[in-house]
Amino acid sequence: MTVVAWIVEGTWPACVDAARAHAPDGSDIVLLHVADEELPAIAHGAFAGLLGRGHAQQDPGTRVEHLATEAAQHLLQQAADRLGRPCTRVARTGRIEREVIAAAESADLLIVARDGDRSRLGPGSLGPHSRFVIDHAPCPVLLIWPETTPELSSIPTPPPHPPHPPAPHHR
Numbered sequence: 001m002t003v004v005a006w007i008v009e010g011t012w013p014a015c016v017d018a019a020r021a022h023a024p025d026g027s028d029i030v031l032l033h034v035a036d037e038e039l040p041a042i043a044h045g046a047f048a049g050l051l052g053r054g055h056a057q058q059d060p061g062t063r064v065e066h067l068a069t070e071a072a073q074h075l076l077q078q079a080a081d082r083l084g085r086p087c088t089r090v091a092r093t094g095r096i097e098r099e100v101i102a103a104a105e106s107a108d109l110l111i112v113a114r115d116g117d118r119s120r121l122g123p124g125s126l127g128p129h130s131r132f133v134i135d136h137a138p139c140p141v142l143l144i145w146p147e148t149t150p151e152l153s154s155i156p157t158p159p160p161h162p163p164h165p166p167a168p169h170h171r
Helices: 011-024 036-050 059-085 096-103 128-136
Strands: 002-006 028-036 086-095 107-113 141-146
Touching: 002 011, 011 028, 011 059, 011 107, 011 141, 028 059, 028 096, 059 086, 086 096, 096 128, 107 128, 128 141
Parallel strands: 002 028, 002 107, 028 086, 107 141
Antiparallel strands: none
């Protein structure tokens, strides 16, 4: 069995704990982190627009790329340490939701943490990346709450509906 745990800043401990709890012994566990390709591109573009292309050694986009790589490796190491069993660490860069889907292509289970409004139950508890991943996952998904699950009373009240018109009488 291959289990992919999507490691994201802020919610990763819950994903690691879920992998430890739900992946049978002997499973291949993949800890996956995806860095957004847009941040370095923005820095590269801003630098090129302001100072031109003649000073590549000063391009802050390169530094942003290196920092992102270092941060991903550090986070994956923390996750592996918390898992406490053999695993594979994978760091990818690209469109986050698409990279997660690609990484889960041959997985038997994908573990995803809610990353939106976690103060109440409902669809708002999913951010746009996790919503896409859940909707397009090529394998079963274990969707977890990174903190205590909100109470049922957190579900918003339904909107008022107008009364249904009376059914027509047929003769």
